[in-house]
Amino acid sequence: MQQFVSDYMEGAAPEILDALTRTNMEKTAGYGRDPYCESARERIRRACNAPEAEVHFLVGGTQTNETVISSLLQPWQGVLAAESGHVAVHEAGAIEHGGHKVLTVPGVDGKLSGDAVRSFVNVFYADANWEHEVAPGAVYVSQPTEYGTLYTLAELEDIRRACDDANLKLYIDGARLGYALAAAGNDVSLPDLARLADVFYIGGTKVGCLFGEAVVFPKSGLIPHFYTITKIHGGMLAKGRLLGIQFDTLFTDNLYERLGAHGDTCADRIRAALAERGYELFKPSTTNQVMVSVTPEQAAELAKRVEFGFMEALPNGREVIRFCTSWATRKEDVDELISLL
Amino acid sequence: MQQFVSDYMEGAAPEILDALTRTNMEKTAGYGRDPYCESARERIRRACNAPEAEVHFLVGGTQTNETVISSLLQPWQGVLAAESGHVAVHEAGAIEHGGHKVLTVPGVDGKLSGDAVRSFVNVFYADANWEHEVAPGAVYVSQPTEYGTLYTLAELEDIRRACDDANLKLYIDGARLGYALAAAGNDVSLPDLARLADVFYIGGTKVGCLFGEAVVFPKSGLIPHFYTITKIHGGMLAKGRLLGIQFDTLFTDNLYERLGAHGDTCADRIRAALAERGYELFKPSTTNQVMVSVTPEQAAELAKRVEFGFMEALPNGREVIRFCTSWATRKEDVDELISLL
Amino acid sequence: MQQFVSDYMEGAAPEILDALTRTNMEKTAGYGRDPYCESARERIRRACNAPEAEVHFLVGGTQTNETVISSLLQPWQGVLAAESGHVAVHEAGAIEHGGHKVLTVPGVDGKLSGDAVRSFVNVFYADANWEHEVAPGAVYVSQPTEYGTLYTLAELEDIRRACDDANLKLYIDGARLGYALAAAGNDVSLPDLARLADVFYIGGTKVGCLFGEAVVFPKSGLIPHFYTITKIHGGMLAKGRLLGIQFDTLFTDNLYERLGAHGDTCADRIRAALAERGYELFKPSTTNQVMVSVTPEQAAELAKRVEFGFMEALPNGREVIRFCTSWATRKEDVDELISLL
């Protein structure tokens, strides 16, 4: 049975596993105070063209989102997100557990827009009683989105302007960032993210690492004592060098984008095959998530031969399913999937 | 300038102020361990036909909602509410500060329905990944609602059944309960609430008290140590007898419903006058909140002569404004308002 | 049976009750946006010689301490307090519920000292692993202390210096402040507190009000949006003017200190009688709390004739009991207590 359920089904890219093996018996200081973490931070700063950036390594995505968002917000603030945003739906209430409301607005293809931010802010402050409501304090976007779609540079720049006008922080969730950077038509680079975001993270878990997310504050010092904060929120790894080694490898010889490109290419082939066979692609994804709208009967039929993800039931009775590729997807598995479609 | 902005603009009903004055120099134990609180609890139990009920007195509404909801929910749960529910909109994120998400569904006239609860639950558990989302743990309804509308007994009974089927607690916010009990066409009594809700509160602040809300757990012991919990959440009053004295008076000689009836009658007169003059009433309220849909020009014109509340802007360009009466509204002020319309 | 259990057994000072009665049917805006609150704020600013001070009214002490402390601290910080500090012992964990550790040091007569603060800070930062521990972020002192003792001006000034040196905020809990201001030998005035503290509160509940605490930030803007924060923490009163009216009265014609002086005078008489009869006074209180060390037999004997508070069991087998006077204590009750001793 073929499996295209998610992009975290395998372990790590061989280069990363090799590095972990090679360094296994070295002794280093704990908690991210080791040379590998320092080297990885420096490589990330260079890749982001952000020599002053502050870089922290956390273990997983929900943990990272919760830690960053609760740090960005003041106690009376919430975070603005698209209704389909990961923090709004799939994090078991971690953001609220941290004390903050997720303020949702409908997205278009999973994306917020500068105007959606402006509109929310305008309506909010037009209410004479806004001091009795949750004020927006930050904007959460994901690149790529939960639908696999991408923000263009112009779109992100407009969101940045909207944030500046309303004194909002901008946080970009890059759980699958590698697949965005390598995608056809993408025009948003790491230096762009570093220029536009107050904080963003470079996802390792879904792009070649065993685990790990690199949180980048382009301007150092935005959140004092973020180091201790990660510990309080359960995100500090004792053997922190494991994160350093992985990201150091990921940012050597352009591995991160190469891994992303592989996943995208596999997805592109699946999308082409689907289109050819008359399937209805759902949302204009160019990254490693392939969304298709099918009838329940089609879904049931496909499910006999391949494992995939179920996304949502549409009002018209159809269902959105997802085939997810990754850095680890094998060509022959894509071939077989295509033959099964 | 006439003022119909809210139902908490005056102090307390004369009977209550008299009782506070009469007892002022008595010495009693603090923190609700005094004979007045005990008497008030007993009167409330009788009024609710719930001899085993556990009754706690808190100071204000947001505090009460946050304390009760965070006590009812398990850490992985959220509370289901109508989109217009007070806890979803007007409590500055207090529920989320307490660690829980407010799960909203569109209401009809501000009301949830048993079917809306069932539908939410069914969609939720149909998702294979529901353990990564916020499970519904309780249902929040307000009687009357934020629009002044009322649940019928049949509607509340159906919500209760939906809660039973899905193992949800039912919490009824009675911030303005007096105006519901006394309203034309109301068929839900205090004993009904005690029979149907896991916990509800009888609002004092908006119905004749200086402040105070009586939280009723019809079945004692639902939340162990709720007494200490109220302290942790900032809801315990040192001179607790002030709450006891007020509620003891409120539940003597039917004062609570009499105060409610006065507010409703004033509102009925305003509604009749509005209808007569061709104003478009918004939402079928029969309680002390009068909602009217007007043009911005009408609103501006009225605002020169009377203070009222602004509720929301409608998609059609009209605005919803609110005239709010109370136990304290004077007949001559209603007369003058009517003459101004 | 005489009752000297606590200083919150009666209602309000007659002047305050009169003011509440006189204004009862006036209509004002809610949530502290009324003229009485504004007037009270201005009177407090004048009494504190702090024309720029920001003043907020909350309902009770635990609520105030939790709201202020969680606002003063950053997420990685705790509050330093004497082991006997109210926040360390008698608030049911409200500070921890708000997310912060109370860092305790032994006090002398219930008091911290500048040197105790310095010593804590020095030991803390001498630990190479301090980023894995809770950093001190603020200092909590109470004036008078939980033992009824007083800080001298020189002592508070030294604590202030220690705070400045270590970048700590200084918060002074004035739950019983009126009894300090009026006490024999006190040399700390309201302007001194406003000069030395980052924030302090003037307690109303225990000094003549039905309830209410006035939080004073001598420098406006220290905690942005503290108004909304009080709502989130359950400390905002809908009919906020009740707090304004009470504090406006309290700061008219020096009522606050007159009420305090009355309580102190009553306590002084009890202390003199106790000393005369050979009782062992515990801690050098000059305020309204009279602490006596007695044998268990003495305590049992006294308990037959008067209600008092039990404070602690001493290692030597004796017990500390407390007679508490207040603004409301009657001369004849003191006489009778003295005759019973």
Added chain:
Amino acid sequence: MQQFVSDYMEGAAPEILDALTRTNMEKTAGYGRDPYCESARERIRRACNAPEAEVHFLVGGTQTNETVISSLLQPWQGVLAAESGHVAVHEAGAIEHGGHKVLTVPGVDGKLSGDAVRSFVNVFYADANWEHEVAPGAVYVSQPTEYGTLYTLAELEDIRRACDDANLKLYIDGARLGYALAAAGNDVSLPDLARLADVFYIGGTKVGCLFGEAVVFPKSGLIPHFYTITKIHGGMLAKGRLLGIQFDTLFTDNLYERLGAHGDTCADRIRAALAERGYELFKPSTTNQVMVSVTPEQAAELAKRVEFGFMEALPNGREVIRFCTSWATRKEDVDELISLL
């Protein structure tokens, strides 16, 4: 320079790294729903002689302690711990961030006793005002303790009895449990822990794993939905099988105890050499932590040749330093350390 700073300086035991490498490109479900986790759970159940046990895998120690403790406690409760307990000192306030107070009592050699628990409980409930304080809800002990000392079976059984008498949960932190199980004189087995604790964890991070802690609830269902709770608290790993593979290996062929025994043996040799040379051992540790009391001059001298941990300054001017061995310590490094002493 020799390094005996901590027991998390290297990567993973070779057997574990091999298993991770061997399985690297397999596809499994995420979040702990894979066959390796299931196998590891089953092996742990067998090792604990607890066929009904519920086993969860988390990433790190602080995260585990915070998640378990906040789940065990009711909102009005705190956790009882020795003053030297890890949760009381070295977790940056994570427990308080989770809303709960750590109630400390002085320990003896880092250990609580049944009588210390009883005494705390008795004093607590003897206070008439205990409902205004933090009630003990659980007891935290670590095996081995932060000083490397061990509870005997009789001691743990007495603590269990004290917990039963006071309705307290018992939680045992086994961050270094492998070093306890293998230690000279230890008489507490995994089945003992499963019989005595309500929940305990088997530490992987410090005993051979890259990371990971196995939380064992001997009686399944104690904390409903603990799975989702771990996600909310940031402790759920996307590629959960990494934890399963590690613990599956650890509990194959007795690897866990063999790794522990190696660390203990190395420590025993160091202790013997220290004793021989007249050093003053501090606390009777028989596990992998070697505590020595030295003069500041001795510490400075040693620090030129070996890295070690600084534990605490003693009142007598001496300092406690720690040499920490582990599963990874090499014989030749111990030899060299001994030659340096």
